[in-house]
Amino acid sequence: MLPLSLLNAAQNKPMLVELKNGETCNGHLINCDNFMNITLRDVYQTNSDGDRFWKLKECYIRGSTIKYLRIPDILLDAVKEEQVRAREVGRNTRGAHAGGPGNRGGRGASTRGGRGRGGPMRGGRGRGRGVQ
């Protein structure tokens, strides 16, 4: 899960954005792009000393001015679960295709062997890629 994919997955979630000049913006993410440009809604902006506040209905932040973003902790788990689920679906559909020729080729050898060979190998690769 690359940092920018995580940001993409954070759409409609609340977040705190600190800019390079120290100003912060609290709001819900509307949208973002691959430059890290973002739009937020219902924003509370504070100056760098944290003693002045502004409320903005919507704001656009150029990606290059961002220092960091703080996003909800549960998001990382949610994204991981989503990835696992997507992988399961992918494996099942691919598994069905792989099972066809295997059955035809070695009917006598047993279908269990064919699936066994295909299944774990594919699963192993999938998990390896998913680390990031």
Add this chain to the structure above:
Amino acid sequence: MDSLIPFTTSGSLVDCVDRKMLVILRDGRKLHGVLRSYDQFANLVLEDTVERIYHENLFAESWHGLFLIRGENVVLLGEIDLDREDDILLRQVEFHELEPFHKRAIELKKQNDDSKSQILYEQKGFCKEGGEGDGY
């Protein structure tokens, strides 16, 4: 093994994923957290992040959670040795107790740097610096 991986961001950071790391930002902040992901710009995802401040032989932590740091702002990323982490001879105190001292120290350093560069500018023919502090 090492020689097979080219010296790129992705090559050097791949071993650091899921490890506890120290990140120092350009503004001087020190963050400790578990590195979960990164990309070619050194944008970082840190989980369970705490900010640490130090003053003399004291330190304090403030919990922040999940961070996505834009790579440009990173000065340093270092792995924390979990076996030796607790050997440091510093005492932990409450964040709100230490924060005023920390802020004061930053302010003093800034004043010091300002007056230094003022003297260099007026008397020694130096140019004005950009006011970037340590110049990261």
